[in-house]
Amino acid sequence: MTTLVKGIHHLTQCPGSAQDDLDFCSRVLGQRLVKQTVLMDGRIPIYHFYWGSGDAEIGSIATSFPYSRKPGRAGSGQVSVTSYAVPQGSADFWNGHFERHEVEHSGVQERFGLRFVRVRHPAGMLFEVVEADSDLTPWVTDEISADVATRGFFGAVMSVRSIEEQEQFLVEALGFRKLGVDGSYHRFETPGGGPGSVIDLHHEPSRPPGTWTFGAGTYHHIAFNVETDEALVAQKALYEELGYTDASDIKDRFYFHSLYVRSPGGVLVECTANVPGGFYLDEAPEDLGRHLNLPPWYEEKRADILAMLEPITVPEANRPRPGVVRAARPALEPAAVTSAGIPLTRTKAEFITDHL
Ligand SMILES: [Fe+2]
Numbered sequence: 001m002t003t004l005v006k007g008i009h010h011l012t013q014c015p016g017s018a019q020d021d022l023d024f025c026s027r028v029l030g031q032r033l034v035k036q037t038v039l040m041d042g043r044i045p046i047y048h049f050y051w052g053s054g055d056a057e058i059g060s061i062a063t064s065f066p067y068s069r070k071p072g073r074a075g076s077g078q079v080s081v082t083s084y085a086v087p088q089g090s091a092d093f094w095n096g097h098f099e100r101h102e103v104e105h106s107g108v109q110e111r112f113g114l115r116f117v118r119v120r121h122p123a124g125m126l127f128e129v130v131e132a133d134s135d136l137t138p139w140v141t142d143e144i145s146a147d148v149a150t151r152g153f154f155g156a157v158m159s160v161r162s163i164e165e166q167e168q169f170l171v172e173a174l175g176f177r178k179l180g181v182d183g184s185y186h187r188f189e190t191p192g193g194g195p196g197s198v199i200d201l202h203h204e205p206s207r208p209p210g211t212w213t214f215g216a217g218t219y220h221h222i223a224f225n226v227e228t229d230e231a232l233v234a235q236k237a238l239y240e241e242l243g244y245t246d247a248s249d250i251k252d253r254f255y256f257h258s259l260y261v262r263s264p265g266g267v268l269v270e271c272t273a274n275v276p277g278g279f280y281l282d283e284a285p286e287d288l289g290r291h292l293n294l295p296p297w298y299e300e301k302r303a304d305i306l307a308m309l310e311p312i313t314v315p316e317a318n319r320p321r322p323g324v325v326r327a328a329r330p331a332l333e334p335a336a337v338t339s340a341g342i343p344l345t346r347t348k349a350e351f352i353t354d355h356l
Contacts, residue, residue: 077266
């Protein structure tokens with residue numbers, strides 16, 4: 001079978017406080033804030049932060065919906081860990097770094113022969129740094145130098161009560177191959193490797209299912225890169241051919257196009273096609289992440305949206321600095337149809353402005 005999936009495009013989590021997320025992801029995980037926008041579904045404005053590598057590369061993007069309005073429950077049927085690649089020999093630095101920040105962490109451990117340290121976000125989600133090779137661009141802060149900084153994703157862990165059906169989905173629908181088993185972890189990889197190419201299924205047969213809604217303390221979904229609109233259309237057809245009939249419409253997420261399906265283990269899986277220009281569509285490279293950017297079809301609601309979002313301070317570590325690759329800024333021409341001629345679904349949110 002021709003594999004459409006290239007690796008992880010982004011991972012999306014629901015922290016609680018927006019400011020806690022800004023502080024943890026920038027100062028503790030050393031990520032670059034590359035975009036501030038809002039959730040494009042629903043009637044209540046919720047921030048949508050994009051965290052990434054020094055050059056906001058595909059394979060490095062973690063996105064946050066700070067959803068302090070409602071708690072979620074972490075459990076099986078969810079992504080349980082985001083795994084970042086860090087240079088060989090840097091796990092000890094990260095262990096000390098997490099100690100200095102007084103955050104809950106695992107200490108240095110080993111899985112499939114690779115050293116890693118796992119750390120807990122203030123809202124409860126787990127992240128880990130794994131010693132593994134990656135060519136993505138590091139983002140340097142005053143505490144995290146280039147020789148230890150993260151280089152995009154190594155992969156992710158999914159918690160599942162049963163391996164078989166989720167394995168079948170990864171292999172048949174997404175083209176993964178199984179690499180092996182280490183204790184309760186089953187490892188899969190996209191052929192060709194690259195950033196974010198590893199998925200570990202964590203077999204937790206007695207763990208209660210996690211919530212599927214947006215809710216603080218949980219991962220919401222994982223997105224895999226299929227690169228083009230044509231591949232996205234083919235992926236939807238493959239889902240339907242296999243019997244995953246509940247695949248969504250192809251949605252316009254402005255920076256990319258998206259297709260969602262609920263996988264058998266419970267994890268919401270998105271596939272994305274890249275829009276030319278990506279994160280540079282609406283702001284210059286040196287300004288990435290510094291201002292709230294709304295898709296054009298939300299601009300008329302900007303004042304209402306701003307009034308309902310919690311005040312935040314972008315950390316000093318995310319100010320633009322020289323050394324980041326400067327991509328050309330393309331003309332702003334968001335498409336109404338995919339390049340394959342399939343109409344895109346856009347959410348025209350009617351925000352509630354009088355409920356606070
Ligand atoms: Fe997504």
